[in-house]
Amino acid sequence: MATPSPRGDIPPRPKVAVMEDVAELAGVSAMTVSRVLNAPEKVRPETRARVLAAVQELGYRPNSAARVLVTGRSGVLGVVSFDTTQYGPASTLYAIERAARQNEYSVSIASLDALNRRSIAEGVGRLIAQSVDGVIIVAPHESATDGLRHLPPDLPVVAVDAGEGVPFPVVMVDQHAGAARATRHLLSLGHRTVWHLSGPANWVDASARVAGWRSVLEAEGREVRKPLVGDWSARSGHELGRILAGEPDLSAVFVANDQMALGLLRALREAGRRVPEDVSVVGFDDIPEAAYFWPPLTTVRQDFATVGRLAFQLALDRIDGVRGERRLKVEPELVVRESAGVRGG
Amino acid sequence: MATPSPRGDIPPRPKVAVMEDVAELAGVSAMTVSRVLNAPEKVRPETRARVLAAVQELGYRPNSAARVLVTGRSGVLGVVSFDTTQYGPASTLYAIERAARQNEYSVSIASLDALNRRSIAEGVGRLIAQSVDGVIIVAPHESATDGLRHLPPDLPVVAVDAGEGVPFPVVMVDQHAGAARATRHLLSLGHRTVWHLSGPANWVDASARVAGWRSVLEAEGREVRKPLVGDWSARSGHELGRILAGEPDLSAVFVANDQMALGLLRALREAGRRVPEDVSVVGFDDIPEAAYFWPPLTTVRQDFATVGRLAFQLALDRIDGVRGERRLKVEPELVVRESAGVRGG
DNA sequence: GGGATTTGTGTTATCGCAAACACTCTGGGC
DNA sequence: GCCCAGAGTGTTTGCGATAACACAAATCCC
Known part of the structure; x- marks a missing residue:
């Protein structure tokens, strides 16, 4: 049913390859292609090789939307943050992204124009609408803390630098x-x-x-x-x-x-x-x-890098179903230079 | 076929509402719900109101993956960038995110650890795998410029601060x-x-x-x-x-x-x-x-904010099919303070 | 007042993938 | 020689939305 039209001359649109195309080229079923990609050990090595060759040849990339639809997982982590032009938030975001990448996750951001309950909820909403698997909130403001209490309870959420009394894990510098x-x-x-x-x-x-x-x-x-x-x-x-x-x-x-x-x-x-x-x-x-x-x-x-890394790890745990309301504190370090000296020195 | 099991006691999993649920509650078909959300003027006001009430009541949110699958559009823009802890890239990213948000787009980021062809291609690849609608590359390095020449030609791409000779629009400060x-x-x-x-x-x-x-x-x-x-x-x-x-x-x-x-x-x-x-x-x-x-x-x-805004606009144009290889230059401004004075002053 | 629109809504097919289940072999145990 | 286990692969189904088409009722034209 690939070319159902009775007329012969359909302009060959430059469609990207889908799994079925790969399957056909490799002489297997689509399911086998799927297995090669997701559970290679279940496929005989020679079949696997044929499939991989076909993937290569067609430049096939799995369609993430389809995969999300059927698996319910997007591999995307959302980060809500305020003023990422500042060194602290920017470094935290960067560290989160790094950690995410190393765990095959990608990061979607939602910047906030204001720090208040509405704004936070709205930012989280934008991310949820994108089917993120979890959310990290970098918004060290008390109004945020307040807004955080009214989020979907089943959503894996981790906060960075939130105050006391939020119902999920928090990572913060002490x-x-x-x-x-x-x-x-x-x-x-x-x-x-x-x-x-x-x-x-x-x-x-x-x-x-x-x-x-x-x-x-x-x-x-x-x-x-x-x-x-x-x-x-x-x-x-x-x-x-x-x-x-x-x-x-x-x-x-x-x-x-x-x-x-x-x-x-x-x-x-x-x-x-x-x-x-x-x-x-x-x-x-x-x-x-x-x-x-x-x-x-x-x-x-x-140490913003550590904060970001830990926040991601906690988020990943939550996504994988680990519960608990841990508060992780990262120790800051005094760096002595020359702007402080002995009294009257 | 919602409860096909012969046994009565299926634990009521807390499934989120889907379009069909809304339709049922409002006493209409799913298609009508879809129309209320995407083309409200095509639905009679009273029907629309009933549907919206049902949406409200169930806390319904459209599933973006399903929508992407069928429309081919994700509403996500990818940004590839290097070192977003720096003021310039961070500000640019922030401005892009702002502009995107105002146009109902969201932003996914791909940070780079290194600036070279492989790294850039890999970053873009991560974004493509997420079905982004377009990509903005903030990587003002010549090796990047080189890598940019070998991207999927049908992908809407805009570069910030790229050198000469890249085959798509560039926004840069002069x-x-x-x-x-x-x-x-x-x-x-x-x-x-x-x-x-x-x-x-x-x-x-x-x-x-x-x-x-x-x-x-x-x-x-x-x-x-x-x-x-x-x-x-x-x-x-x-x-x-x-x-x-x-x-x-x-x-x-x-x-x-x-x-x-x-x-x-x-x-x-x-x-x-x-x-x-x-x-x-x-x-x-x-x-x-x-x-x-x-x-x-x-x-x-x-003016990083303007750069970010323009980059987004250009990307949006490209996504909407506007071609052209414009190079937009933003004028910088000399800010006179006190570190430069007359010779021998 | 009868056909042609127009308006509002429903039906069906489809997007690309993976889960669940079905099937075909191969080889081993007795 | 028969049965069985399990490895390897295929078929069917459904995820949740929208496009395309179908259709009924309301509105219009002359």
Whole structure:
């Protein structure tokens, strides 16, 4: 029934080869071709060779849509994320994609314009509509956490950097520990207390860093100055830095990320306060440029690659039916450079 | 035939609703449901309302695999890219995703570990296997350009920043013009000539920037010093900067990107050469941090968002059958800050 | 008022693949 | 020599949607 038309001259459309074509060329049934592709050990070697040769000759590629339709599995993982132009999310995404590729998965993305329940649900919806096998959500905002509670319960979901109380696995850098480490480092250099330039409200990592910083100061009985709230940008670091620069007793600042730290460094310099001699600064993230700031920035390195890898692994487990609500924490690492020195050094 | 088993007690699996279920609930045929979803104007308003209510009630979502199978269109665009942790590629990808979303497309990514023909072909292959409708290649390397010549000819492909001679549309920032603009700016400040820290060999934008820089110097009859070749990183900028800092007649440098410029600034400072008083520096990209370098970096802004948008549009055109081998150039813009000043200023 | 549209809906076939089951051998045990 | 196991392959069916066609009722034309 391949050419049912009574008229002879059908323009030979350049159709791509399908399984039946391969079967015909190899002199077997379509089912055998399917087996060669999915369970080669069930086919006699010589048959297999004939089929593979035919596949090669026709440049045959299985049609994924048909396969998805019948198997219910797409081999696609969805990633929902916010602002992938930032180093952190971009690195996480990249690591997820790498891990996925190594496991024969591919990655489809859904960027968010805003971080709120509606937006998250909508992003996940776009991915579900594509028949993804699972979803990783990289949206470290509390409103996201909220939205995550109302997702299809049977969908394998993993979150990166989500807050407490979400009903599925979460992978995160231990922000609290990282902030504590940075703060302790500054105290150990002799500073009486440490100021904080924080990330925006309701971002889970911003809050965790505030908490980590605060916990160390309180444990040591140091004065806790109210954090100045920025928006992750160098611009905000600069603006807040101008305020900080006016504080006569300022000697150490823990900044919520490296971009804001850059802005702060500039503000301090403009105010004539030397770093690290007059003021010590510690950042967070260890972006590749941090080592080339002036002075080279002491900061807390987040291993985004590991986070991405783990998130993928957890997602894969969920897809394969492994349950559990694990929270995986990745340890951050303090990278000591030159922006923090001994008090009055 | 929904429950063919003679035994009554089949555990009611939580199957998702399909079109037939919606049809039944609304008291119409599946075809009518399909029409409500795809061509609502062809259905009487009251019928439409009943169907939509049923869709709502069952939480029905069309199965994309089935739709792809029959329509041959997936609504997915593939993006092949290299190193999306960098600001440029990440921004481009983000803009593509945005544009895609606004046109009811979604985006699947294929990151590359290496830039060569095999790798590119393999990345495209992964996307094709997913039935993408088209592919955008963001891989500004000459080996890529080479690999691009050997792709399935019927696949809608658009390249970002590809070299000459690829057989499909290309969107790019006019790197040559941008470099020329930067160079002219430095000359206009009274510098006798301009040195160049270039990007790595065989990157099309690196080459174009070298060419733009050289063309201005030659046109003005200035001495052309051999460019120092870096790898886009701040580290390489710093290393090469140490070499440059030893050049007594150095007074102006055009750097191939902002990260390298950051490294150079640091090297110059370490060598005791003030910027911009002793040496003027101009970068390329205008990353968000550039305004907060010390001194604030004069640089050439690339409008990645526009590039991404245009690339998507071109891809969409191709998918819709519009042919042509257009090359779209986006004009870069010189952003004057403080790192470049008058000679001997 | 009778045929020609038009409008709204249903029926059937099909997309490309794999699951389930059926069949044909081959070889081995007794 | 018969039965059986299992390896290897084929046939049928169905995944969930839409295209193409079929058809009934409403609307139109002169």
